[in-house]
Amino acid sequence: MxxxxxxxxxxxxxxxxxxxxxxxxxxxxxxxxxxxxxxxxxxxxxxxxxxxxxxxxxxxxxxxxxxxxxxxxxxxxxxxxxxxxxxxxxxxxxxxxxxxxxxxxxxxxxxxxxxxxxxxxxxxxxxxxxxxxxxxxxxxxxxxxxxxxxxxxxxxxxxxxxxxxxxxIMWDPLTVTVGEQVISEGLADVFAAEMFGDSGYTHFVSASTYSDDEVLAKVVSGLHITGMQNFTAWVHGDATARLLGADPVGLPTGAGYAAGARLVQAYLDSTGTTAAQSIGTPLDEVLRVALPRLGLRLNREQ
Structure with missing residues (x-):
C-alpha cells in the first residue's frame, strides 16, 4: 500500500x-x-x-x-x-x-x-x-x-x-439502500472506537441521539429505501437534507451514524467479532443478527 x-x-x-x-x-x-x-x-x-x-x-x-x-x-x-x-x-x-x-x-x-x-x-x-x-x-x-x-x-x-x-462490497447507485450507508457508518465509527476509544464516535452526533430508541426505530423504518438522493435525511439528518434541497424525514443530525453504531454493536456483541473483522460483512447479515437483538424488524416496502 x-x-x-x-x-x-x-x-x-x-x-x-x-x-x-x-x-x-x-x-x-x-x-x-x-x-x-x-x-x-x-x-x-x-x-x-x-x-x-x-x-x-x-x-x-x-x-x-x-x-x-x-x-x-x-x-x-x-x-x-x-x-x-x-x-x-x-x-x-x-x-x-x-x-x-x-x-x-x-x-x-x-x-x-x-x-x-x-x-x-x-x-x-x-x-x-x-x-x-x-x-x-x-x-x-x-x-x-x-x-x-x-x-x-x-x-x-x-x-x-x-x-x-x-x-x-459493491456500491451500486441504482440498488444501494439507506441501510448500506447506515451500517457502513456504524462499522466505521465502531472501528475508530476500537482503535481510539470514545473519540472514535462521530462528534457531531449528540449523546442523546445515540441513546434515543425512537431515532433508532425511525432510521430502521427507512433502511429499505433506495435512491441516493434520498439518503441525506436518513443518514445525516433533516438540517443537512434542507441544505441540499432534500425532504426532511424528522431526524436529528447524524441519526444514521447513531443508529448504525447501535446496529453494528448489536451484531458484534452477538457474534463476538470486531468492526475490523467485519469490514466485508454484507448488510443483510448484519441486520439478520442485529435487528432481533434490538427488538426491531426491517420494513421491506418498496
Missing part, C-alpha cells in the same frame, strides 16, 4: 499568497490529484466546484482567518498524523482479516469555510469522504475537538475505503 498525503499546506499557502484572480486555478491544481474520484462522470467535473461542495474555504473571502486556521493545522502536525493513522489503521485491518487488500491511497486535507454556519455549527467543522476506493478527502476546521479526533476521523474513512474496494 502506498499512502500519498498531498502537501495541501503548501497549496493553500500559495492560494492565499496570490491575487484573487489567480486563486480559482490554484484550487483546481490542489484538487487535481483527486480527479480520479469522478472517473464515472463523462468529461469529469470542475474541481473548484468540488472544493465548494465539500465545504472548502472561500478563496474569494477574507484570507486572515484561513491563514490562522492553516497555522493551527501546521502546528498540530496534521499531515504526519494522517499518514501514521492510515498506516496503523491498515495494519489493524490486515491483522483482523488475513489476505485483505488495502488500496493505494491519495489523501487530501483542506480547511473548511469558517463562515458556513452549517459546516461550523451543525457538523462541527467536519466533512469527510472515503467511499471511493483509493481516495480520501477530509475538510476540517481546526477546533480542539476536531484536532483531538483527527486519527479517528482518518481511520473511519479508511474503513469505508476498504469496504468499498474492488474486492469488497
Amino acid at each position: 502506498t499512502i500519498s498525503v498531498i502537501d495541501s499546506a503548501s497549496s493553500m499557502r500559495q492560494v492565499l499568497a496570490t491575487t484573487p484572480s489567480q486563486r480559482t486555478d490554484l484550487i483546481r491544481e490542489m484538487w487535481a490529484p483527486m480527479a480520479g474520484m469522478y472517473h464515472f462522470i463523462p468529461g469529469g467535473v470542475d474541481m473548484a466546484n468540488v472544493h465548494r461542495q465539500n465545504f472548502g474555504f472561500d478563496w474569494d473571502g477574507a484570507t486572515e482567518p484561513i491563514r490562522e486556521g492553516l497555522e493551527r493545522l501546521i502546528e498540530a502536525d496534521v499531515w504526519n498524523r494522517i499518514t501514521k493513522a492510515l498506516k496503523s489503521g491498515a495494519a489493524a485491518l490486515r491483522s483482523a482479516n488475513l489476505g485483505i487488500e488495502v488500496p493505494d491511497l491519495k489523501v487530501l486535507l483542506i480547511l473548511g469555510n469558517p463562515e458556513n454556519k452549517h459546516f461550523i455549527d451543525e457538523v462541527q467543522g467536519l466533512s469527510a469522504f472515503g467511499g471511493i476506493s483509493g481516495y480520501i478527502t477530509i475538510t476540517i476546521w481546526p477546533t480542539p475537538q476536531v484536532l483531538k479526533r483527527l486519527e479517528a476521523i482518518v481511520v473511519h474513512e479508511l474503513h469505508h475505503n476498504v469496504r468499498y474496494s474492488p474486492d469488497g
